[in-house]
Amino acid sequence: MTDTPTASQPTAAVKSPAAHEAPIIQIDGLDKTYASGYQALKSIDLEIQRGEIFALLGPNGAGKTTLISIICGLVNPTGGRVIADGHDIVHDYRAARATIGLVPQELTSEAFETVWNTVSFSRGLFGKPPDPAHIERVLRDLALWDKRNNKLITLSGGMKRRVLIAKALAHEPRILFLDEPTAGVDVELRRDMWNVVRRLRESGVTIILTTHYIEEAEEMADRIGVISHGEIILVREKQALMRQLGRKELMLQLATPLAALPEALAGRGLTLDDAGRQLVYTYDAQQDATGIAELLRAVDAAGLEVTDLQTRQSSLEDIFVGLVKEH
Numbered sequence: 001m002t003d004t005p006t007a008s009q010p011t012a013a014v015k016s017p018a019a020h021e022a023p024i025i026q027i028d029g030l031d032k033t034y035a036s037g038y039q040a041l042k043s044i045d046l047e048i049q050r051g052e053i054f055a056l057l058g059p060n061g062a063g064k065t066t067l068i069s070i071i072c073g074l075v076n077p078t079g080g081r082v083i084a085d086g087h088d089i090v091h092d093y094r095a096a097r098a099t100i101g102l103v104p105q106e107l108t109s110e111a112f113e114t115v116w117n118t119v120s121f122s123r124g125l126f127g128k129p130p131d132p133a134h135i136e137r138v139l140r141d142l143a144l145w146d147k148r149n150n151k152l153i154t155l156s157g158g159m160k161r162r163v164l165i166a167k168a169l170a171h172e173p174r175i176l177f178l179d180e181p182t183a184g185v186d187v188e189l190r191r192d193m194w195n196v197v198r199r200l201r202e203s204g205v206t207i208i209l210t211t212h213y214i215e216e217a218e219e220m221a222d223r224i225g226v227i228s229h230g231e232i233i234l235v236r237e238k239q240a241l242m243r244q245l246g247r248k249e250l251m252l253q254l255a256t257p258l259a260a261l262p263e264a265l266a267g268r269g270l271t272l273d274d275a276g277r278q279l280v281y282t283y284d285a286q287q288d289a290t291g292i293a294e295l296l297r298a299v300d301a302a303g304l305e306v307t308d309l310q311t312r313q314s315s316l317e318d319i320f321v322g323l324v325k326e327h
């Protein structure tokens, strides 16, 4: 950060997402072409609702960091407009930036500074008067209170991650960007971080996270946006996405392996798997007529003995991979 925003910001917390409210971030026709001539963002339109957790998914180089960096005022857009909590991020930069907290992937310097000083200093950068009670609340919420007098260099990797969040929250932002919040952390810490993020949302903070872990989006997000080659190719409520694009598979375990699919079962969308020991039927679980009963009758009529069966719901990962491949 080279700037020192000074504008004050509203402090009222919003308790839950409300579709009728104006979006907290409004992005219209956002373009970015780097000096090299590379077009990293192509006319992005996106709205982030107040109080939601929004996960931005995309393969490497899709444009996630560019998009976040523009919203946070670290990279200049080539065209288009972004309004953050009522403030234009270019023309009203300081006020816009004061509403935003950014949690980068890594803690850079300050190794010999204490937790308390580092976090308090971050608040000062935004021109906010000291508020030890707020800093204490943030440190307690992140289970860092006992470590407040520790130098950063003495903290574990997980604790350092928490300090990054504390720093981003020191100036009471209403929007929090988390860039790959759990990259490279162990499973236990990842679950811990998810709980921290959920508590923040409950306190009224709107959260936008980028992630490579589909599981993270599946677990946390209210809505999911997929970006690929600088374009937003999909934005959907997570539940709706999983319902609409999710497929189910029925696996039938056979008593005797088959060398090939019998003629009688051709044209039913079946595949043979597991060296001929398993028949796999893919169907749309939303349809009334899944075709399962008819399939089982046909399997029986073909003289095949089924020893076991299972179903599997496609995961967000399957959906994501399919979407990006299509695009």
Ligand SMILES: Nc1ncnc2c1ncn2[C@@H]1O[C@H](COP(=O)(O)OP(=O)(O)OP(=O)(O)O)[C@@H](O)[C@H]1O
Pocket: 034, 035, 036, 038, 039, 040, 058, 059, 060, 061, 062, 063, 064, 065, 066, 067
């Ligand atoms: N300063 C720059 N100059 C030129 N091209 C850049 C610059 N920064 C990023 N790019 C290019 O823009 C594209 C988008 O990069 P960006 O970092 O936004 O992607 P990302 O989705 O965040 O990727 P990752 O998941 O790998 O972090 C990439 O092709 C990248 O090489």
